[in-house]
Structure formats: structure tokens, C-alpha cells
Amino acid sequence: MTRRLPPNSTIGILGGGQLGRMTAMAAARLGYRCHIYAPEDDSPAAQVSAQTTRAAYDDAAALEAFARAVDVVTLEFENIPVDAVRRVNEITPVYPGADVLEICQDRVLEKRFLNRVDVATATWAEVSNLAELERGDAAIGRPAVLKCARFGYDGKGQVTVRSGVGLAEALESTGSERCILEGLVDFVCEISVIVARGADGAVASWPAVENRHVRHILDTTIAPAQVAPAVAAQAEETARHVAAEIGLVGVMGVEMFVTRDDRVLVNELAPRPHNSGHWTIDACATSQFEQLVRIVCGLPLGATARHSDAVMKNLIGDEIDAWPRILAEPGARLHLYGKAETRPGRKMGHVTRLTRLKS
Numbered sequence: 001m002t003r004r005l006p007p008n009s010t011i012g013i014l015g016g017g018q019l020g021r022m023t024a025m026a027a028a029r030l031g032y033r034c035h036i037y038a039p040e041d042d043s044p045a046a047q048v049s050a051q052t053t054r055a056a057y058d059d060a061a062a063l064e065a066f067a068r069a070v071d072v073v074t075l076e077f078e079n080i081p082v083d084a085v086r087r088v089n090e091i092t093p094v095y096p097g098a099d100v101l102e103i104c105q106d107r108v109l110e111k112r113f114l115n116r117v118d119v120a121t122a123t124w125a126e127v128s129n130l131a132e133l134e135r136g137d138a139a140i141g142r143p144a145v146l147k148c149a150r151f152g153y154d155g156k157g158q159v160t161v162r163s164g165v166g167l168a169e170a171l172e173s174t175g176s177e178r179c180i181l182e183g184l185v186d187f188v189c190e191i192s193v194i195v196a197r198g199a200d201g202a203v204a205s206w207p208a209v210e211n212r213h214v215r216h217i218l219d220t221t222i223a224p225a226q227v228a229p230a231v232a233a234q235a236e237e238t239a240r241h242v243a244a245e246i247g248l249v250g251v252m253g254v255e256m257f258v259t260r261d262d263r264v265l266v267n268e269l270a271p272r273p274h275n276s277g278h279w280t281i282d283a284c285a286t287s288q289f290e291q292l293v294r295i296v297c298g299l300p301l302g303a304t305a306r307h308s309d310a311v312m313k314n315l316i317g318d319e320i321d322a323w324p325r326i327l328a329e330p331g332a333r334l335h336l337y338g339k340a341e342t343r344p345g346r347k348m349g350h351v352t353r354l355t356r357l358k359s
């Protein structure tokens with residue numbers, strides 16, 4: 001069990017991005033302070049937090065000083081080196097823990113874990129060299145997707161292997177030694193469920209939402225997903241099962257495909273608040289960020305009931321320039337991340353538009 005931390009305690013957050021920023025804002029509302037650990041200067045999370053340590057994730061002395069300065073630690077970025085998390089955890093508890101992070105950082109470990117706990121995924125094969133890729137290609141068939149096993153995000157380090165594609169050059173193009181080959185899922189839509197689990201094993205989830213991507217980056221989330229009730233129930237049940245089996249203490253985004261025959265296949269796990277859960281800030285009794293704060297501070301989980309349906313649109317790159325128009329729109333809830341520089345593909349903010357609850 002986590003001990004209950006009273007308001008005014010300090011939550012350390014590894015990572016300085018917008019997820020850390022929104023976690024810190026939720027923490028502030030409940031009277032907690034945040035201390036951000038991030039290598040970048042002027043990070044979105046640091047701008048709204050009481051303290052910052054600006055240091056690299058392999059700076060042992062800085063990690064130890066950070067761990068001693070805070071009461072509990074969480075993370076907002078899943079590629080924090082596991083060694084850094086272990087080092088901090090020797091001094092101050094980190095939620096979610098290094099073991100969960102280790103699985104989620106590696107697509108092969110992730111898929112192996114999922115299948116071991118009877119969660120359906122695309123067919124897949126581990127690929128560390130050309131011979132293994134040839135064997136995987138023969139077993140899975142085409143089209144397939146070759147992805148680097150680690151540090152890939154938003155479609156980076158991925159190549160679709162269609163008929164006519166040379167395996168050697170596909171492997172080369174991922175830029176990675178360690179890959180996973182997955183059968184290409186012919187999905188009707190992509191959905192996700194945000195699930196939260198406390199140290200006492202209490203689990204809460206929000207309804208499944210539909211995610212639409214543009215150039216591999218999440219563009220729009222529709223809450224709830226317009227799928228058959230049985231599909232939505234299966235998705236939520238799967239996410240809760242994953243959270244329990246992996247031993248999550250924290251919040252996790254579970255990304256899934258819905259197939260033409262209404263099966264739900266898990267694609268990816270993100271052991272932190274997730275972009276497809278941003279709508280919960282404006283449409284639910286408790287947001288994914290507040291839930292994370294509650295969990296790491298040992299408080300009871302909050303109700304996840306929604307008072308509205310919602311559509312969340314990411315503001316990517318120069319889409320941010322529409323902010324004055326969005327501000328003028330009745331009912332549009334604008335969230336900007338304080339990033340000084342606009343770059344193509346960079347998530348600059350999001351807008352949530354609430355609609356009347358349908359069910």
C-alpha cells in the first residue's frame with residue numbers, strides 16, 4: 001500500500017512534457033506541489049510546477065537529490081531509462097514501477113506479456129536479424145508491419161511490408177537491430193481505454209474512445225467510441241485485466257484495434273496518462289490526471305462518470321494559430337501547452353468540444 005500523503009506534499013514527475021503539465025495542474029488543484037525532473041529547459045511541466053531539476057536521466061547525483069527532495073514519484077514519459085527509475089525508487093517510491101515500464105518500453109516484451117495473460121494481439125514475430133525476419137515473413141504473410149522494438153512512437157521506426165518489398169531493406173530502414181514483425185490488422189477503427197489502478201488493487205476506467213490519426217499522430221478522439229456495446233465492454237474489460245495482470249499502480253492508456261468481425265486486439269500500452277484521455281479533464285467527474293495524483297498520493301480513486309460526450313482535437317504544429325477562433329467558440333475548451341516554438345508534428349495544445357450525453 002502507498003502511504004497517504006497529505007496535501008502540500010511534493011510529487012516528483014520524471015519528464016517535462018504536456019502530460020506532466022496537466023498532471024501538475026491537477027495536483028495543484030488538490031493542494032500538492034510538483035517537482036519536475038527533465039533534461040530540457042523551460043519544459044511545459046516545469047512552467048506550472050514549484051520546482052524543477054534540469055538534468056539528464058543518467059545523472060546519478062541529480063536523480064538521488066531529486067528522489068530525496070520529493071515524497072513520491074511518477075512519470076509522464078515511458079521512455080525514461082528503467083535504470084533511472086530503479087535508482088530513484090531506492091530512495092522514494094515510483095509509481096508505476098520499473099517492472100511495468102520495462103515491459104511497456106519494448107514491443108516484444110509487451111506482446112509476450114499480453115499473450116501470456118490471454119489478451120489478443122496481431123500475430124507477431126520477434127526479429128533480431130534477416131533470417132528471423134524471413135521466418136516471420138513466411139509465418140505471418142503480407143501485408144505486415146515491421147517496427148523497431150524500442151523507442152518508436154507516432155509511427156517512427158515503422159515500415160509496412162507489402163508484396164514486392166525487400167526484407168533486407170525493410171529491416172535496414174527501421175534503423176534498429178531489434179524489431180517486431182506484426183500482421184497488418186484490417187481494422188474498422190482504433191480505440192483506446194484509459195485505466196487506473198491503485199496500490200490497493202482498486203481499478204477504474206473511462207469508456208472506450210475512438211482515435212483517428214493523421215500522419216501517424218493522434219488527431220482526434222471521439223468519446224465515447226461509436227462501437228457496438230459488446231465491443232466497448234470487451235475493450236474496457238481487457239484494459240482492466242491488463243492493469244491488474246501487469247500490477248499497474250497508476251494510469252495506463254491501452255490502444256486497441258477493432259476488427260471487422262468485432263474482435264478487440266491490443267496494439268500498445270502506455271503506462272502514463274494518454275493523449276486519448278485528455279477529454280476526461282472537461283467531460284468527467286475525475287480526469288485521468290487527477291486520478292494519477294490520487295493514486296500516487298494514496299487517496300481513494302475518483303468517480304470516472306462523464307457528464308458530457310466529447311470530441312478532442314489535437315492542435316498540431318501551426319494548427320495552434322487557430323487559438324483566437326477556438327477561444328471565441330462557445331463550449332470549446334482550449335488547452336495550450338506553453339511550448340515556445342511551433343514545429344510541424346509537434347503537439348502544441350488541444351481543444352475539447354463537449355456534446356450532450358447520449359447514453
Ligand code: AMP
Binds near residue numbers: 145153155156183255
Ligand atoms: P504504434 O506505433 O504501434 O502505435 O502504431 C502507429 C499506428 O500505426 C497505429 O495507430 C495504427 O494506425 C498503425 N498500426 C500499427 N500497427 C499496426 C498493425 N499491426 N496493423 C495495422 N495497423 C497498425
